[in-house]
Amino acid sequence: MTNGSNPPYKRILLKLSGEALRSPGSMDNISPEIVARIAGEIADAHRQGGLEIALVVGGGNFWRGAKASVRGMDRATADYVGMLATVMNALALQSAIERAGVPCIVQSAIEMKNVAEPFIRLKARNDLADGKIVIFAAGTGNPFFSTDTTAALRASEINAEIVMKATSVDGVYDADPKKVPDATRFDTITYQECLRRELKVMDSTAFTLCMDNKKPIIVFDMHTPNNITRALLGERIGTIISQEH
Numbered sequence: 197m198t199n200g201s202n203p204p205y206k207r208i209l210l211k212l213s214g215e216a217l218r219s220p221g222s223m224d225n226i227s228p229e230i231v232a233r234i235a236g237e238i239a240d241a242h243r244q245g246g247l248e249i250a251l252v253v254g255g256g257n258f259w260r261g262a263k264a265s266v267r268g269m270d271r272a273t274a275d276y277v278g279m280l281a282t283v284m285n286a287l288a289l290q291s292a293i294e295r296a297g298v299p300c301i302v303q304s305a306i307e308m309k310n311v312a313e314p315f316i317r318l319k320a321r322n323d324l325a326d327g328k329i330v331i332f333a334a335g336t337g338n339p340f341f342s343t344d345t346t347a348a349l350r351a352s353e354i355n356a357e358i359v360m361k362a363t364s365v366d367g368v369y370d371a372d373p374k375k376v377p378d379a380t381r382f383d384t385i386t387y388q389e390c391l392r393r394e395l396k397v398m399d400s401t402a403f404t405l406c407m408d409n410k411k412p413i414i415v416f417d418m419h420t421p422n423n424i425t426r427a428l429l430g431e432r433i434g435t436i437i438s439q440e441h
């Protein structure tokens with residue numbers, strides 16, 4: 197049940213799938229309509245819940261470094277391309293969130309001063325406290341990482357209470373539900389179990405960082421309208437990953 201007046205988490209790191217910004221069957225990497233819908237949902241939760249919301253967005257709608265390196269490209273270079281892709285997504289989201297009525301800034305881990313502020317942890321914390329939404333772009337700034345790991349890292353740095361992963365599946369399964377149609381979904385699962393079973397819904401570095409820093413994770417489907425607002429306001433959807441079952 198949504199508890200708009202007293203949401204359980206006040207400072208949240210929301211990781212948005214880059215892949216989910218693309219509309220199915222379209223040539224566009226970013227769908228302005230989908231971005232506007234997501235921004236509206238985030239703005240609603242921000243207003244209703246009085247929340248501090250930081251965002252990390254993936255880049256899978258444009259590029260994944262590991263896939264390009266399998267095809268012969270230098271891995272570090274491919275990863276920098278991927279990090280730049282996340283900046284494009286961040287700018288699209290920033291503009292849409294501002295249009296939805298909430299002030300929003302982008303901080304980039306790779307300096308890009310004409311379009312984004314540099315990543316400065318304390319400024320991000322102050323901006324969140326001042327009611328702005330902060331988008332962390334360009335991943336960690338380092339190759340060989342992912343935006344899920346970025347989400348875990350930034351959540352720890354800003355002392356967010358939880359990491360919410362908004363993606364294209366409705367939770368964590370015992371196998372990839374896109375490949376194994378009769379996979380079984382978990383309501384709750386521990387970090388250790390995810391690592392032991394090598395579940396690929398997030399990479400192991402991200403799981404480990406969340407585990408070590410005691411950040412619970414919620415994995416939920418962002419295609420269902422209003423799910424982002426519902427999750428941010430504390431409604432019980434998706435799968436919760438934590439220390440305890």
Ligand SMILES: Nc1ncnc2c1ncn2[C@@H]1O[C@H](COP(=O)(O)OP(=O)(O)OP(=O)(O)O)[C@@H](O)[C@H]1O
Nearest residue numbers: 213214215254255256363368369371372395396397
């Ligand atoms: N055990 C599992 N349970 C749920 N999803 C899984 C599992 N194993 C693999 N997946 C896959 O993980 C994907 C989500 O993670 P992934 O990081 O690849 O995408 P994303 O975060 O949505 O996109 P982006 O990289 O653009 O941000 C799902 O689309 C799903 O197919």
Ligand SMILES: O=c1ccn([C@@H]2O[C@H](COP(=O)(O)O)[C@@H](O)[C@H]2O)c(=O)[nH]1
Nearest residue numbers: 254255261275278279335336341342343
């Ligand atoms: O810290 C980081 C974060 C990301 N990358 C590269 O960007 C792409 C896109 O991110 P996803 O998490 O896959 O959506 C990723 O595949 C990496 O190539 C990075 O190098 N470092």
